[in-house]
Amino acid sequence: MLLTRLKAGGPAIAKQGILVAFIVFMIAFSLMSDRFLSADNIMSVFRQSAIIGVMAIGVTIVVIGGNLDLSVGSMLSFATVLVVDLHDKIGPELAIPVMIMATLCLGAINGFLIGILRLNSLIVTLGMLSAIQGLVLIYSGGQNVDIADQSGTWFAIFGRGAIFGVATPIIIFLGLALIFHVIMTTMPFGRRVHAVGGNPTASVFSGIPRSRVVFMTYLISALCVAIAAIILGSRVMGSQNNVGQGYELQVLAAVILGGTSLLGGSGSILRTVLGVLMLAFIQNGLILMGQPYYTQWLVTWAVIIVAVWLDVAAKRGRLFSPIA
Amino acid sequence: MANLTQIPLLRWLMRNPIWGFVLIVFIFFSLSADNFFSERNLMNIVVQASTIGLIALGMTLVMINGNIDLSVGATLALAAAFAVDVQSWAAFATWGNWQILPAVCIALLVGILMGAINGFIVWKTGVDAFIVTLGAMLGIRGLVFVYTGEQSFYAMNFAYSDFSFMTIGPFPVLAVIFAVAVIAVHWLLSRTVHGRNTYAVGGNREAAVNAGIRVGPHMMINFMLIGFLAALSGVLLSTQMGAATPNLGRDYELWVITAVVLGGTKLTGGKGDIIGTLGGVLAIGILRNGMNLMQVPAFYVLVILGSILIAVLFLDKRFNRTADGGLRL
Amino acid sequence: MSDAHEPALRLKGIVKTFPGVRALDGVDFDVMPGEVHALLGENGAGKSTLMKVLAGMYQPNEGQIIIAGQPVQMTNPIEAKAQGVVLIHQELSLVPEMSAAENIYLGELPRKSFGRVDWKTLEDRSNTILKRLKCRFRAEATVAHLSIANQQMVEIARALTVDARVVVFDEPTASLTDAEKVVLFDIINDLKSQGVGIVYISHRMDEIFTLSDRITVLRDGTYRGTLTTAETNEDEVTRLMIGRSLDLSRNEAAPNFGDTMLDVRNLTCTGLFEDVSFTVRAGEIVGFYGLVGAGRTEIAEALFGLRTPTAGEVWVDGAKVEITSPRDAIALGVSLVPENRKEQGLVLQMNCRDNMTLPQVQDLTAGPFVAKGAELAIFDQYREKLAIKTPSWRQATAVLSGGNQQKIVIGKWLSMKPRVLIVDEPTRGIDVGSKSEIHQLLRELAAQGYAVIVISSEMPEVLRVSDRIVAMYHGRVMREFDISEVTEDKLVQAISGIKSEEPA
């Protein structure tokens, strides 16, 4: 089995550009900071990356389906403001389902415009990024929202709690990753998303309801955002209107780092998890080393290009592009 | 006679729906916003739109090539920082107002260099331009912070900021520079061999390679052009501020792409032109200016701009539907 | 100073290797001025690689290229063109949004000062060339608005921009109709009479025997020999190519057909096809023959739920049906093997097994999961049945040969156990060996009781596999032939819109 894999193209190790880069970085950082590999720090980074990570799961599925979703940043602001605001008004047991429904509606709008009307996903989600941010501000009147009784609400479990000693955000993040990994790799829906992203025309010619599949990917993305918002709202016990601003790019960077092709049809949730963790460890490691915050941007630049380059190079079997 | 003149105009508008849209919002704001329809305000619109507009010219080239550049906002900030900072370098202390010249030249060179780096990476690694420039968007912003040390730079010399208030005849100098750039890039794209090759590379890269066009260097040149235009935009913006701030140009890439796509350039490459891009830039400029004049609350402006973007995309698809002959895919 | 015995172009011992592959292994080839030299070989035999070496796109690892007696090195297509070697590509290599003139001179637009395009020179020269090719469109026309055949002409016009010594045609007739082929052959003969050496690559034996003076055969990257066309026959060439003979017989009508499985009555799709009626019985193959654009593919798409007919009825297995989506069609047992396997048939980066089970993956489940065992069973069954050559089911379909890709698509639809199987251009761009295997397969399917529709633009193919032939012209059914009564003349007349004196 390994032999056929090797024959299928290039050495297996070169295909795991992200894994190689990840290991190299972990070793380098642990040499430079003795606290880096401490259990506390690792737990802390996992917990911090849960919000971006949960969103990245949804975006990975959208990207495998051949589209982009840049609206997740605003959508996170929307969902967090909503759930926090409703928490004190109607109680968490109602606030959570109401927020999830509302966020799914936004996902459905994306899905309708992109899946059914077939508008370009980059531009539609760019427009939604702006429109949803406006909606949040109109809803809240621009005010921050806070949960008054921070210690007495069971809502705290999602962002601050722990189950068997493991922080809940980590359990939610890794659990969701595992669930969606299983869906994408072993269930008919996953197969269909891969097919639609890989070749939409051929999918239709194979009887796959292309519009519905794309629509579903945006619903999943919205659902992931809603879950991330629960973690975020519970962790902070409040929300600003622009809390998700810029998250869409961090999420996309993680997805790209995980080797998911922007052309659609290929990608893996588990590798996205690696991408998310790698970005989080870079950020964390550089602060531990006492570097100014902007070095993380320079390092991220280099890491994204090198990791994707290795991936691309392994696929084509040569380091440099053949174009003259 | 009215019929004869109207039909080509209508047909032209069908192909360039954005200009129809520009016309509609123009008439709308003229009727409903105080002070909109005045010479000075219209000049203001052009000056305000020129920041996004200059970059959009370059983005049109890059997108027709089938690439994209997300790093332009950061490049703009870096160039602005250099343009302001270099003036105060000791080496040019005795140059008087001429110290502006090397500063501007270095800023523009920095822009070209950033474009060259992006172009070179895209050429040599074969990694998608979206990914390369997404990385560069973070990285170049990092360079801005390294260079400025988080502080704003300001120009001691008021001659620098006076430049932006100069006029040539009745026209503000910034509007004139923008107009010249529009004409130059339009000429480049429609009349020169490089411009025509831009369509070839984006329309059918395989064919361009087979025809012996050196696709790699060609794309790199276009990245350098957008770097130059982003830097020029940064320099002009810094003359309006007499200063450069490290956060300058955030999110500009999104507005630039929006303008270019509104103008009918295809994200997949091979199709688009400067006339459309100009329409897209003016549409955004007029909307922003008009909504300011009408005092539309900021929160609603976001919703309106986002919805209009999607609506124009939808209309464009209705008008310019490709002839799929009714095949349901 | 080249006399008649000096080859216009000569390749000596060309070796080209890629990581892990020896694509060309010591190939010799030459073409004389005023000669048409056909190059033959199955897909993957190394023809394309050889052509790319010729055109300066690849550098050979060993060997020499000699043009008019001088050894040369060509590092890019422009240099090759300057040496007088021009390659006409198999897949249309045009830029759709540019004018014909710009496409003809792509990569070497005439310049004025400041890098400006010299439009006048460009258009004058292009129009002259197009006139020489007897084209009836202007050089200013945008390529996207031209028909496929005219686009091919633009491609060919590129060869005439220089004083070509050698012109290489790579499958030039793949997208041309029979009528358009005639024009192309005139041009080739014209070039030939001007002393240009022609290298002609094609899978179509009839063309090669009509046109060529000599035939060189490649197999697995090695040179197998050169034959003089006048002294050989198809059988000899085929044996050289695939190492065995081919069955070139015409189909003998099978005696016993079952019930009518598909009955199409007055089906109309305005602007595409009008008033189309026909039936297909179980065990029968009905061939649809016609020019490109005659409406055959569109009928297939309508039957598969991808187009909405404006009028008419479709009956499947004795029941009137409405097919509004591919899902409906699949549920009714109608399957379509589409025309373009790379764009419509396969998800190229997906593996073989997943591609094959794609239409039924929703039903192949164990609990919520895809049943891997059932999937593999299907794949293994059809791999064996169709003799698909792939190292493993994990192989991405992108790297398979055209024939094997087509078999995967056919297997995909056979595994759906359809009642009606529609096959659109089943052997387009497929080499001779695989072609006859696919024909064999279609006959076997019919024998097993499938009702089969074969759409093809190749007359030999239609004749070989069909029990009946429906001839179409301009969206209408012109005539229906029984295989026993059909002649080539009658078929050509029918698809050219000439009403036959005797009614069918």
Added chain:
Amino acid sequence: MRNSMRLLLASCGTLALASAASADTIRIGITQNNVGIDSYQTTYEQAFIEAADANPDVEVIVLDAGGDVARQISQMQDLIQQNVDAIIVWPTDGQALVPAVRNAHREGVPVIVTNSNIAEAGMDFIAAFSGPNNIQQGIYSAEMMCEALDGEGEIVQITGMPGYTTAIERQQGFDERLAELCPGVTQLDIQPGDWNRERAQRTMETLLTRFDNIDGVYSGDDNMGVGALNAALAAGRAEGMVFIGATNFAVGYDAMERGEYWGSVYQSPVDDARAALQTALDVLAGEDVPKLNYFDTPKITQENMHEFDRPVF
């Protein structure tokens, strides 16, 4: 075509008449920094509009620059274009707005700068500044930190969005005063929290990992301060740690009440907005207005907090 031109010209004529009719009301334009980024600015905007509505002679045009300097410059131009009587500007960047202010000055439109001041070079061109003294706030915070730690300890600082004036000035005031007043207090690290509570929380978590001992945390505003507090609480290290912020938020006020938060600087957006409008009206009335009008932003600590109302944001 010609008809539509005539229509345009006609409508312009009527508009000109309409604006001429309202000539004796005072028209003031304001361009804000980034409404919606935090509650302070939103509350400021509401208070400003309320104050203006209360005065029948005043008509206001309210614009928001969304944090973008270039857009703010455009808005300045648009306001000059509309012949407003005065412009109030909340600079997105104190440096970069100087030419735009200078241009307004040349056009004869008085400019009142609000909340965070413009750079030194622009002082000649403004009619007045009204707002809190951000450097002074930094100084107050340093003094509180010093007092709370008794002049000895190790602290970290979480700043606002890098590159923005308010963030820079508070940091400047804090750093300088701390070094001068309490050389015994060392700053272990300074990291940005981008005015974002979650990001501040994340940064603080990493700092807690990095340093075994942190005695105090200074945050550029209470929003981030509460984020840092959350991190420390979760790590079980909040006990004995001193949290000092700026711009007292309701969450900060509550935390103070619970005894978890040491102190902050009380700054009311309502006062800020009213002061700005009043300064503008004074300038227009021809009164002799001083250049710098700081409104009071006192220290608020657990001890004196009940002298203040709970902030509304």
